[in-house]
Amino acid sequence: MTEDVQPHVSAEFAQATYTPKAQRTEAMHRVLASSDAMCERVLAADALVYAMPMYNWTIPSTFKTFIDAITRTGVTYDLLENGTTVGRMVDKKVLFITTRGADLRGESPFAWMDAMTPVLKSSFAFIGVDAPQFVDAQPLQFSDEASREAALVRAHHDLDAVVAQWAKLFANVKQTEMA
Numbered sequence: 001m002t003e004d005v006q007p008h009v010s011a012e013f014a015q016a017t018y019t020p021k022a023q024r025t026e027a028m029h030r031v032l033a034s035s036d037a038m039c040e041r042v043l044a045a046d047a048l049v050y051a052m053p054m055y056n057w058t059i060p061s062t063f064k065t066f067i068d069a070i071t072r073t074g075v076t077y078d079l080l081e082n083g084t085t086v087g088r089m090v091d092k093k094v095l096f097i098t099t100r101g102a103d104l105r106g107e108s109p110f111a112w113m114d115a116m117t118p119v120l121k122s123s124f125a126f127i128g129v130d131a132p133q134f135v136d137a138q139p140l141q142f143s144d145e146a147s148r149e150a151a152l153v154r155a156h157h158d159l160d161a162v163v164a165q166w167a168k169l170f171a172n173v174k175q176t177e178m179a
């Protein structure tokens with residue numbers, strides 16, 4: 001069963017995920033079932049779109065539990081004999097749509113506090129997504145009406161550009177597959 005909101009990492013989960021598949025007990029398989037199903041879902045996708053607000057400068061905790069559920073040795077990444085790792089989530093388009101109450105762009109005094117973009121980039125890079133795209137709507141909650149409106153116009157414009165880019169890309173893929 002795939003839970004939309006994944007549970008937090010528990011001692012049982014940690015033990016089960018690092019036990020080789022063939023040696024897992026029934027109870028371990030049950031603990032991993034929701035994560036297994038979510039991994040299957042993301043691995044099967046050509047494109048993944050995630051939308052989330054910024055909470056206290058980073059991702060919402062529910063998205064962190066999702067990352068913990070899809071970061072699995074031998075499932076979404078491989079641990080090589082020389083100790084390095086290689087992600088399996090390759091050849092996928094990934095878009096993160098984020099909303100921020102403050103403005104963290106460019107010269108903003110809040111810019112250095114953006115702990116959201118780095119965590120999304122690093123955790124997805126680890127499982128093989130090397131060039132995720134971002135549309136960041138900001139500033140929203142902590143801005144005046146005009147700035148909020150301008151932020152939404154910018155975000156819609158950026159989204160239209162991603163949609164056009166992806167439409168072209170997937171049309172080419174389809175044509176190649178049919179040829």
Ligand SMILES: Cc1cc2nc3c(=O)[nH]c(=O)nc-3n(C[C@H](O)[C@H](O)[C@H](O)COP(=O)(O)O)c2cc1C
Nearest residue numbers: 053054055056057058099100101102103140141142
């Ligand atoms: C608990 C909580 C924490 C938040 N923390 C931040 C934050 O650290 N930085 C920020 O820019 N916005 C923060 N926000 C604002 C949300 O990102 C904002 O509400 C969201 O982007 C949607 O904007 P809207 O409510 O104006 O539609 C926070 C909101 C809540 C409810």
